[in-house]
Amino acid sequence: MLAEIGFVSTFLAFVASIYAIIAAVYGGRQHSERLVASARNAALLTFPLLLVATGALVIALIRGEYQMSYVWSVSDPNTQLFYRITALWGSQKGSILFWCFLMSLFAVGALVLNWRTHRRLMPYVIAYTMATLAFFLGLVVFYENPFERWWIVGEEAVEAALIPAGAVAPSMQRLAETANGLNPLLRHFGMIIHPPMLYLGFVAFTIPFAFAMAALASGDLSTNWIKATRRWSLVAWLFLALGLLLGGRWAYDVLGWGGYWGWDPVENAAFLPWLIGTAFLHSVMIQEKRGMLKVWNMFLIIGTFSAVIFGTFATRSGLIDSVHSFARSEIGFPMFFFWAAITVISVGLILWRWNRGELKDEHPFVNILSRESLFVLNNVVFVLLFVAIFWGSFGAPVISELFMGEDITLGQDYFLRVTPPLFVALYILMGVAPLSAWGATSLRRLGKALLVPLALTALFLVIIVVTQHTSDPGALFGYGIVSLAGFVALYETYRGASARRRSIGESWPRAVLALFTRNRRRYGGYIVHLGITIIGIGVIGSTLFQQTTQRTLAVGESVDFGGYTLRYDNFTNAIADDGRQMQIADVTLIRNGQVLTTMRPRHDIYPTQPMTIAASYSTLENDFYVLLVGWEETNANSATFKMYINPLINLVWWGGLILILGTLIGAWPTETLPVTLREPAAVNGRARAKA
Amino acid sequence: MAEATWEKPAAPAVKTGSGRLKFLIGGLLILAAVTYLIISGTGAGARYFMTVDELVKNPDYVGKTVRISGAVIGDTIQYDARNLIINFTIANIPTEYENLAEELHAAATDPSRTQLQVRVENQVKPDLLQHEAQAILTGTLQPDGTFQATELLLKCPTRFEEADPGKVITNPEA
Incomplete structure (x- = not known):
């Protein structure tokens, strides 16, 4: 039953979002208040529908409805409640539904908060947010349906949303026995919060983008769209930053290589929208204060949104080999198409308004030391950093394959050589620009x-x-x-x-x-x-200043490293609640003769794979990070440890x-005026007359 | 917030010739510098991705940094935890394939495929290094025919995308 409820609600939300796009665009062009209001209602309706759909999937996960193939693939009877809930985004199908749910939530928020104040922009805000939502809902409905169930047709087990002819349901017991369980790599606090944070960041950037496009489409090219979306941009930026930080923390704790950032294409794919979004946050201030950079700001927000979609596409399509690109999935082509279409339409709109002379700056740049010039310079550096990282992660590999017949990737050496000078430039600007004045210094x-x-x-x-x-x-x-x-x-x-x-x-x-x-x-x-x-x-x-070493120690033996002493005390085998076997080394960390702590670096053996779990001792000065990398099979009288000193990492x-x-x-909101009294210029004549 | 909300009337932009020139020259200089950075970085960081076949059959590549991928043969994995030395053998997989999991299985079990001995030093044995994993390696082919890897990435497609996940449901022995 849950599968049907979920699928039908998702499908209805898809229909509602398509209707909202058509009604909004048509109503906007015809100046029909009724149609636009109807489009809004359809857009608002997507939220309760997706709440029901997402809720159905979460309930199915909690109740262990293993006949649903998504539930079967991300949980098993041993999975704890907490991980059952977070399994909603544990794999691609659930992730996309969750994405849609957040998108709908943000779209509804933007419509409710700005409906009266920015009436003229609304039809197109609806159209753009709903187009994005409809696209992702289309992926759920037609490609990546988390509500499919297992059926047995003849000898074969097949996944299908509708009951195939002659199908029988597999036995519940067999399903429960064979269920996969959540990927062990993902069972970590950072990994639980990291994806939703990134999604929130990605989704939230859709709102300023939709407002920018609405400004272009409606002809309201004042700073209204910027004012309406300032907080959305900040919130999006914050979530993206959090997503990046948590991803780094997860890598540091779970992947066991002593680092947190590896310039992997997928990491970069999440970093790119953040970079260009940061440029955007800075440069809109210049438009607000000085009426400059109108075209540039439009390009930046398109770039941010485009980077969001491209990042999602690149990591999901198998375009680039990376530790993260888990699946070469079918959604690569539709995602690429959506990305290209959105980018072409947006750039087309800008060029059209530009050509009509509606995006002229109100002040020229005169002084190179003015705050606006320094802000522009900051923007240029951010964009160049974007270009350099994009080239290294995607440009060079794809172009070499397409045009040179060779497969070239750029390793860490490239990033460590190209990015530091640009980061230095950014920090210098961060130091100087706040001290400069508008106009000239x-x-x-x-x-x-x-x-x-x-x-x-x-x-x-x-x-x-x-x-x-x-x-x-x-x-x-x-x-x-x-x-x-x-x-x-x-x-x-x-x-x-x-x-x-x-x-x-x-x-x-x-x-x-x-x-x-x-x-x-x-x-x-x-x-x-x-x-x-x-x-x-x-x-x-x-x-x-990272230091690293490895040593094999007998029980009771110690090693001195980086001002610390590590003593190997004991070795234990244990079995955790979820059935995994754990091999744990007990070690004591000593400094200047004082025992600081005991640590338990360990090796977990899941049915599918082993995992090396680091232990670390953190101080402001550094982290002592230790991995258990080997031991004598028979009695573990000696074990080998890899140790890192990571200065200042905290x-x-x-x-x-x-x-x-x-x-x-x-x-944080500052305005306490009632909505109707705010920014009367934004409310156009007709809307005011009606109010 | 007052200063942020006032709106200026549109004024025609005044062009100042020398100011523009200054910005233009500055911009070009920055662009040139970054272009140089990117080009030189590309030269330094480029790794040619090739198959085991291409590498082994072409002696020109000995000593050059390349990136290869192959299927790990489980029986050959030797790990010296004391000195952190990993030895294993990979088998050639083509660049184009239908299903990675099936291709890896075929490569790891077919003795007629080109094989290459790999040595990785100073690295902890990765958890994913196991039979039929895809190893993506950066390093150089040594004159003695072994591959000295400086970077080792592993992918185990079976865990993320089962070729036919439903098989276990209908077949209790699977």
């Missing part, structure tokens, strides 16, 4: 403003040299550039607060609080900069937390 003024942050940076470098015993010029240069950006953010906040103190006489905490309340975007932005600085310091430390995660905090401050 003199070099002298800029230099003066940089004085204190530069002094703080010098002090910080001295501390690094003394405490870390580092004299590596490359590392010091990196630390210097990165920390300067952070000190500028801190110093600017201090300056703002101290100005308030002087002029209004507020206390320090009050002044800081007022600063953040008055200008959330600016000061929230500084906190994000601070977070990125801290991540940067962590990346430099853990990349340049700053990567903590910087991530600061980044979240800053983004939340920047995105």
Whole structure:
């Protein structure tokens, strides 16, 4: 029954989204309020329908309805409740349905929140969001249906949504016995949250994209679309950043190679929209303040959305060999088609409006040291970084195969050579741009403003040299550039607060609080900069100064490594609740004669594969990361360990937390006016007359 | 937020010749620098992807960094955990195939396929290194005919996409 309920609801949502597109576009062109309202209702209807569909799948997963082939493929009777629920996105079919559910949720949110204020944009916002939703629902309905069931036709077991002729249902017991269970690699906190975060980021970027396209289609080319979607963009950006960080954390904890970022094409595919989205977040500010870069902003949001769809396509189609591209699935072609169609239509719309002269900038660029110029430079660097990473991950392999008849991939060497100079440029701009003024800044003024942050940076470098015993010029240069950006953010906040103190006489905490309340975007932005600085310091430390070694130890024996002593105490075999066998080494970590902790690096044997689970001891200074890589089969009297010292790696995660905090401050709603009184310019005459 | 919400009237853009030129030259310089970076990076990072057949039959590739893929033959895997040395043999798989799992199975069990001995040093044996896994290796072919790999990636298609997952339901012995 659950399968039928789920499938029928999904199908109805598909029909509703198609109707919404047609009614919205036609109603928008004919200026028919009734049709547009009807399109809205259809769009709103997709949410309850998809809630039912997703709910049906979740209930089926919880109840272990193994006749449904999706449930069968991602869970088994030993799977715990928590993993049963998260199995919703444990494999492709469920992921796409979940994607649709989130897309519908966000579309409904955008329609409800902006229906009155941005009436003129609404028909096209409906059309674009529903077109995206309809496409993914089409994939669910026609290609990747999670509501299919196992049937036995003759001797064969087949998956089908409708009961095939002459089919009998397989026995429940047999199904339960043969069910697969969730891929063990995915049984980790980071992996549970990482996909939904990325999906949320991807889906949320559809909203600003839809508004941008609605602006082009409707002719309302003011900054309305930017204002309406500022928070959506920030939220999308935040989720994407979280998805990337959690993915890194998962790799670090589960994959057991001591690192968190491997420049794998699939990682890059998620990084690309983040890069171009970051450029977008910065450059829309220039359009809001100065009426410049209108065409450029449109290209950036199209680029972001296009990168989102391309990333999904690239990772799902088997276009690129990667540890992540699990399945060469049938959806490659439709996804490519959708991506190409959306990109061509969007670029066509821009060119049309541009040609009509409706996207002219209101100010020219005059001074290279003005804030707008520095923002543009930041944009250029972000886009170049995008191009460089895109080329390395997708461009070179695909072009070489298509046109040179050779299969060339670019390894880590490429990324480690090309990206650092661009990251350096970004950090320098992050340090300088906040100090510049709109219109023009003199070099002298800029230099003066940089004085204190530069002094703080010098002090910080001295501390690094003394405490870390580092004299590596490359590392010091990196630390210097990165920390300067952070000190500028801190110093600017201090300056703002101290100005308030002087002029209004507020206390320090009050002044800081007022600063953040008055200008959330600016000061929230500084906190994000601070977070990125801290991540940067962590990346430099853990990349340049990682140490590694391996040793075979007899029980009771110790090894000294990186200032720590590791002692091998004991070896145990155990069986976990879910049936996997665990081989665990008990080790003790000692520093300066003091026992710090006991750790249990282990080796899990799932029916399908073994997994090496690292143990680590974290401090601000570094992580001691240890893997159990071998042992004597008979009695484990000796075992081999691989050990890593990862300096400053925790700053990567903590910087991530600061980044979240800053983004939340920047995105927190400030307006308390009722919706109807907000931005009256956005409500066109007809809508106002009606209201 | 007040400063963020005002709207400026559209003014015709004023062109300043020297300003534009400055931006243009700056932009071109940046573009040139990054193009150089990308080209030189491509040269340094490029790895030619080829089959075991192509590599073994062409002596020109000895000593050059290449990327190959092949089917792991389970019986040949030797792991010296003490010194972190992995030895195993892979069998040729063609670049085009219908079903990866079936192709790997065919390659690993067919003794007439070209085989290549692989040696990986200083690496922990990956969990996925097992019979009929697809090994994607970066490294160089040594004069003695073994392949010294610096990077080892593994894919086990059987776990992610069963060739015929339903078989186990109808066939209790499977």
